[in-house]
Amino acid sequence: MSPTTEDLRRRMADELDALPDLPDLSGPALAGGLRRQRRRRYAVALAATGIVVAALVPAALVATGRDAGAPAPDRSHVADTSTTAATPAPVPDPALARAAEARAAAEADGSVTRAEWDDAVTATLDALLPPRFGGVELTSNDAVTMVRTRAGMPRLDLWMGVNGYAGSRAIQPGSGGCPQVQQAADESDFTWDILDCADARFGDGFQALATSERVVGGQMSDSPGVETYAGGALLLNDALFVEIGIKPVGEEARLTIRAAELVELLRTPDFLDLVRVGVIYARDRTYPANSGFERIDPVWPG
Amino acid sequence: MRDRHDRQAEFTDFVASGQQRLHRQAMLLTGEPSRAQDLVQVTLEKVFVAWARIEDPGAYAHRTLLHSFLHDRRRARRERELLALPDGARDERRPDHALTVIEAMRGLPPRMRAVVVLRYWEGESVAATARTLGISEGTVKSTSARALAQLRDVLGETFDERTTTHQEAR
Numbered sequence: 437m438s439p440t441t442e443d444l445r446r447r448m449a450d451e452l453d454a455l456p457d458l459p460d461l462s463g464p465a466l467a468g469g470l471r472r473q474r475r476r477r478y479a480v481a482l483a484a485t486g487i488v489v490a491a492l493v494p495a496a497l498v499a500t501g502r503d504a505g506a507p508a509p510d511r512s513h514v515a516d517t518s519t520t521a522a523t524p525a526p527v528p529d530p531a532l533a534r535a536a537e538a539r540a541a542a543e544a545d546g547s548v549t550r551a552e553w554d555d556a557v558t559a560t561l562d563a564l565l566p567p568r569f570g571g572v573e574l575t576s577n578d579a580v581t582m583v584r585t586r587a588g589m590p591r592l593d594l595w596m597g598v599n600g601y602a603g604s605r606a607i608q609p610g611s612g613g614c615p616q617v618q619q620a621a622d623e624s625d626f627t628w629d630i631l632d633c634a635d636a637r638f639g640d641g642f643q644a645l646a647t648s649e650r651v652v653g654g655q656m657s658d659s660p661g662v663e664t665y666a667g668g669a670l671l672l673n674d675a676l677f678v679e680i681g682i683k684p685v686g687e688e689a690r691l692t693i694r695a696a697e698l699v700e701l702l703r704t705p706d707f708l709d710l711v712r713v714g715v716i717y718a719r720d721r722t723y724p725a726n727s728g729f730e731r732i733d734p735v736w737p738g
Numbered sequence: 739m740r741d742r743h744d745r746q747a748e749f750t751d752f753v754a755s756g757q758q759r760l761h762r763q764a765m766l767l768t769g770e771p772s773r774a775q776d777l778v779q780v781t782l783e784k785v786f787v788a789w790a791r792i793e794d795p796g797a798y799a800h801r802t803l804l805h806s807f808l809h810d811r812r813r814a815r816r817e818r819e820l821l822a823l824p825d826g827a828r829d830e831r832r833p834d835h836a837l838t839v840i841e842a843m844r845g846l847p848p849r850m851r852a853v854v855v856l857r858y859w860e861g862e863s864v865a866a867t868a869r870t871l872g873i874s875e876g877t878v879k880s881t882s883a884r885a886l887a888q889l890r891d892v893l894g895e896t897f898d899e900r901t902t903t904h905q906e907a908r
Contacts, residue, residue: 440886440895440896440897441857441858441886443896443897444839444858444886444889444897445858445859445861447839447893447897448766448839448840448858448859451838451839451840452762452765452766452840455761455765455771457758457761458757458758458761458775458778460753460754460757461753461757461775461778461779461782462749462750462753462754462757462782464779465749465753465779465782465783465785465786466746466749466750466786468779468780468782468783468786469749469782469783469784469785469786469787469789470786471783472783472784472786472787473787566772566776567776567779567780567783568772568775568776568779692772694772697772
């Protein structure tokens, strides 16, 4: 290596030395590897029974960083270490295939039950969250569908609802994007810090917004002076309001998913398909007679 | 014959000894801590799936990490829309910010970053780099030269100068 490229390597080393080490990933990697093995067996079983996985997977599905269906050809046991130069053909991700099947099963008979909705949400978020969270598992069957990540430092609790809304779109949370949220935070009479924010407009009139926030309860709140960290993601369209609430697990824990990652998740075809199923579920669900809840059914655009 | 428990123990030992090296490569490739961690975890999961049949886990992990990075199309779209640095690889939001090598690397196309990591961080030969990436030696040489030129453009001739003012992109 020439003297100047030695300079480059030295500078790389200096910067990398300054970074904190990764936490021990052996546990999450082991758990994730076992899940990949199970999903591969599941995918093989699907193929063996004649179910065409590709037919359940949206056309936009491509090999992702969590692809487990077909890892790069293993040449490590032979002397030749050459690998294919061409971009490999997209390989169905078993996690996404499982999620697509859950959504299809939920609406197969034209209605969506609570259990079917729970399964669809769990499978879809399991497939779409970044790999470092190790997927999710269903944790609650109370008022709202809630899941918890299997990994992450800290783990995250997420809950999701699909609703309609009263009033004009312009007054709904999220309609003004990050500037609107920041303005609301600035004008609040308690400590409300927007730590991270991302927004986007896409597709057929969709608006997405995601935030990570720090709140210190005001004197009139249920927990005055208590500091909490939380986040959320909103998806808005005419007559459609989707909300994902996020809370880190543990006292004083902070969110470790970025707003940009959440917005990206909201934009995926798989998540939008989940929302479409959620619109059916919202139409079919029942509420207690005395709940006082103003029922406004969401409407899928188009 | 090793049983499953033995294989898992071996894998755990491998992770303990090897993950930081993978992390460094992942940081140079992705330029962002959370994506680097994701990349390392995905790589280790794939290594575990293949564990029973691989002879050199380190080399397998190294190649798997590179290929996972290069073939992650979500990463490509995310970088285009959310994280790509402007021309000149200067962060417009922080005009006085001294550019780091990791940040400067983010301004390179993904395959060029992979060549830089293999040639100048891992110290691999042109031939070995070509084999790992499945490209010709000529492509490795030309890509290396362009990468060094781009990095010198934003970091200085010896990659050690701190830029505090915007340099015109060439």
